[in-house]
Amino acid sequence: MSKIRKILSLSLNSKRTKLFNWHTKNYNLNGGTSNMSDDIEIRVIASLNEPEYDWRTVSGIARENSLNKDVVEHAIFKLQMKGVVVESSNLDDNGHEIFTTKKKYMRKGNFANRILTALSDKVK
Template sequence: MNREIAKRIQIAFNNDEYEWRTINGVAKESNVSNELVQMYIAENGSEIVKSSARNEKGESLYTSRNNYRNRSISERLSSIIRNRGA
């Protein structure tokens, strides 16, 4: 994968405006195809966390390990509780 494309995808995953991202959301923000985002996840799996919950449309949710680590324990627990209700 092209380094510029990988960097744009990485920036989208690290966007702290979002707690969790869909592949489609990352693709739109980084201006690449969903397939390239999926390829990035496959190649950089240790940097990406996949949620056990899905969004209201049934799509998988992801975040960067960096974003996940930077959340407080209370934010993580709150996210778990919110996601279980969905």
């Protein structure tokens, strides 16, 4: 691994760890997952895997599942930390962040974008 890539990787992991610690503290989590948060994560993944959508917004997932947007954002963050969900480097037409599952992205994304994804925490 090149020295630059190694430094970027360490920096990214440090940022993710800080974000995870912030979420853990602010959502009163004890590091584990409860049955309720597991259920929410499963519902979020199911929404992201809907065949009629390539990418989904937090508000769309929240509306579909009758959940608070903060709850969906937290679930997406946890799923990103687990490597299940990816965020696009692009925004939707209204300027909102968009997400999909890594599996769906790898199946539908083109080869060049998948290579770039391996070097970044966001996808094109």
